[in-house]
Amino acid sequence: MKRLILIVLLLTSAANFAQGGEKIQERIKAQKVAFITEKLELTSEEAQQFWPIYNEFEAKIEKIKSEDLRPLKKEMRQGDVSDKRAGEILEKLLEAETEMHNAKLELAEDLKKVIPAKKIIMLNVAEDQFNQKLLDKLKEFRDRRQNRRN
Template identity: 80%
Template sequence: MKRLILILILLTSTLGFSQPGSEIQEKIKAQKIAFITDKLDLSSEEAQQFWPIYNEFEAKVETIKSEELRPLKKEMRQGNVSDKRANEILEKLMKAETAMFEAKQELLNDLKKVLPAKKIILLQVAEDQFNQKLLDRLKEFRERRQKRRN
């Protein structure tokens, strides 16, 4: 999941689309939905129950990242923090990571109510495969762009 967010940020910033809700982000999200639905072989009933749970999880994680983690990591990259501030940042990082872990636990518990365990495991595999596809596409895009520059 973390890699997907990173990939989305890299892809959108590389292409010049960093605004939330941009066309490229919407296209990626639609592709992800189709990819996961296919890989999990979700029935229409399963999909109706699965996607609201999954979307809520992704929204929680994105909120944690945008409101808590990104500002802290930005401050960390600036590097000029006191020991006291560094300890405060570490505490906040641990709190945010704990919140993300709890969101993942909640996701799994909620999914157990609507999907068989095998499909829940396949979800992780599908997410990893989708992330790899995005990375591959980003790499190809950069290579094509580099060739055009030369």
């Protein structure tokens, strides 16, 4: 899940430079929905119940990352923090990681009510596959840009 957010952010940053970022984000989201729906072989009924739960989970994770993790990581990258502040940052990072873990546990519990356990397990595989596709596309985009410059 962490990789997905990183990939989306990287793709979005690159895409913002080349095109409108919102359109790219919408396209990525639509492709992800189609990809996961296909890989999990969700029925229409399952999909109707699955996506609101999954979207709520992703919103929680994004909120934690944008409000908690990004500012802390930015501060860490700037360096030159005192040992005391480093301890505070570490504590906050661990709290955020715990929140994300708890959100993932809650996701699994909620999904058990609407799809079989096998599909919940396959969700992790599908997310990894989708993330890899995004990385591959990002690399292609970067290579094309590089070739245009040369």
